[in-house]
Amino acid sequence: MKNVKKYSRGYFMPPVTSLKWTQKEYITEAPMWCSVDLRDGNQALVVPMSLEEKLEYFQLLLKVGFKEIEVGFPAASETEYAFLRTLIEQDLIPDDVTIQVLTQSREHIIEKTFESLKGAKKAVVHLYNSTSVAQREQVFKKSKEEIIDIAVTGAKLLKKYAAETEGNFQFQYSPESFTGTEPDFSLEICNAVLEIWQPTADNKVIINLPATVSMSMPHVYASQIEYMSDHLNYRENVILSLHPHNDRGSGVADAELGMLAGAQRVEGTLFGNGERTGNVDIVTLALNMFSHGVDPGLHFENLPEIVAVYERMTRMKVNERQPYAGKLVFAAFSGSHQDAIAKGMKWREEKDVEQWTVPYLLIDPQDIGREYEADVIRINSQSGKGGISYVLEQQYGLEFPPQMRESFGYAVKNVSDHLHKELMPNEIYDIFMKDYVNIKTPVEFINYRSTQNDDYRTVVSIRINEEMQEITGEGNGRLDAVSNALQSKFGITYKDLVYKQHALETGSKSNAVSYIGLTAHDDTVYWGCGIDSDITTSSVKALFSAMNKMIVSLQLPIDKEYSLIKK
Known part of the structure; x- marks a missing residue:
């Protein structure tokens, strides 16, 4: 100078x-x-x-x-x-x-x-x-x-x-x-x-x-x-x-x-x-x-x-980055920071430790009247899968399988990047509900009924283009039977089915949440979620959600006999 x-x-x-x-x-x-x-x-x-x-x-x-x-x-x-x-x-x-x-x-x-x-x-x-x-x-x-x-x-x-x-x-x-x-x-x-x-x-x-x-x-x-x-x-x-x-x-x-x-x-x-x-x-x-x-x-x-x-x-403003007091001083947008904070919080909960050693957080925000949900994990296009899944777990009780976090993380980051804005927890939840939960097109699940001898035999009612049809499958469980019925009817195959379920909330009226990942022939994994008061029904809905995402992504049209036409 x-x-x-x-x-x-x-x-x-x-x-x-x-x-x-x-x-x-x-x-x-x-x-x-x-x-x-x-x-x-x-x-x-x-x-x-x-x-x-x-x-x-x-x-x-x-x-x-x-x-x-x-x-x-x-x-x-x-x-x-x-x-x-x-x-x-x-x-x-x-x-x-x-x-x-x-x-x-x-x-x-x-x-x-x-x-x-x-x-x-x-x-x-x-x-x-x-x-x-x-x-x-x-x-x-x-x-x-x-x-x-x-x-x-x-x-x-x-x-x-x-x-x-x-x-x-x-x-x-x-x-x-x-x-x-x-x-x-x-x-x-x-x-x-x-x-x-x-x-x-x-x-x-x-x-x-x-x-x-x-x-x-x-x-x-x-x-x-x-x-x-x-x-x-x-x-x-x-x-x-x-x-x-x-x-x-x-x-x-x-x-x-x-x-x-x-x-x-x-x-x-x-x-x-x-x-x-x-x-x-x-x-x-x-x-x-x-x-x-x-x-x-x-x-x-x-x-x-x-x-x-x-x-x-x-009539002055406290800067957003002012130590301790600024609105963003406890906020983590970076994916690696979010992941470390989420794991640190989980470690504290599991170990029940007294000393505060959470990565990236000098003190516990709650000690000065700040809230984890509003202040710590903030979501934008720079955020990572760990932070995004942490927000839904803390706010809405959704516990993704680890393999699903990357898929949903990209979905959220793409929305944030497109809108050029930070996403609030309710907006993240809306993306999840729209893109992953109880998806009904092109194949809508209506209901099922099962009988059991050595294997389960299951009849599934579905709707395609406003027309009803029943398909039948057998397997070592109800979900396996429904899966076999779908693969047989539509002539599709998938492998390495990943499955997780948990209760969404406590109490007698709690819902069950199921997550399913299907690996297609090109090794792409398609994830779906089902929410229902019955745990098996939630699993079937998750399976339909994942399969529908696969059909749409691979652009597999369905003919009038309701089978998939392979390209």
Whole structure:
């Protein structure tokens, strides 16, 4: 690409090696979660939420299980100020939930922020100022010492107004644009703030290290986090927090490696809503932990319901391929994938195992409120015989012989390919019923009657071109006798008759389903199915269905004496 030389790496590795996080395999416990949907997420919406919508969304976040929720920037907007006062005055904040508000390091903003918080049971006041090289040089045109003074002045003002305001307050500081700041300077400014606040075990402080703009590969961010964790003053009384954005598409990786590096808290949003490419997606982070057998401490057991509320409130859409939440993330169209999933599900059922190891499915869709039938096996022209037969077995109780699956699979794929669309289970069922079940042309089965001596002697009533006739055959069973009668009468032969039958449904009114495959002289196998309340009758109907498919496929005309004219 052109212009590549204009870009440089505007981030900084720590001055000392910080790689202890590389020795950890996975995250062993959930962090403290803080939702910033109602502030960072809301400010990024084309149409920000109204007061009523914010109140409803707040209830959604409580239902998910968030114990820390950033509710806004109350000094910046009357809607956000009114929202915060409504939460406090109407006692809508549960006792175990902490609200959080954002403020710049400017006295009139800090003053109004504490005014909005009057009477809060517990609130985090989040102070920030930008510290990166680019911001210092281009925006503020200030030295490092002047930037430190902004932070320290703000820290002092928070202590002053907290002491004068009714409520219970915890402090948080963010060196905004941390990822573009020299790590030693980030450490210097954070420690300067900590010296003002002097946190204790009973009054801990949050130091939040945001990837305001994601600038590096995730391992660099992790090294920066570990460096800060190792060198912050008052570390045992500091809650180290992350706020990753997703500019490079690595927000989840940044957060996960940052937690390995010592972070105890994560700020993010549902489905990654936020400025530019968004914040880190807490749903993905939490369910990634869940997939490793670690309880994330949040409730996504009914994820489709959460998606519906989110889309209605934000007027945004969850992408179909969004991890865990997208409509297609558990869907398998590929034949090999479908076959593996179907066999994996069958193996789980047979072995009664506890651990989830189904191929291609990271977690059990039902654990987050998804359905196998609607979500897992999806049928189009790319689908395979295993997936197609799985759909009919799960939805309609039809259990094809293995040899029949290929024949029906091609029939379904041809329809999907012709229509250029995905086929729903009812459409697949309709294809099966039309093309395989109780086929009545050109030879229609009416009924039969049998007598038995050494062999069965069976008289079969048939209809051809609206004319009735009876044919007779003998065999070692009723089905064999009917088969012999058909071959004798019509002068056709077939071999390797494949037969399977099962009950279609439980109960006294259950139907029997029979499948029959007939191999013609050219080794083509023709499949038919019969469904009837009587098991033998269902077998005879399956035989007629297969034979009729053979007659039509081979284009064997029937003369007026009802025998087949061979070409």
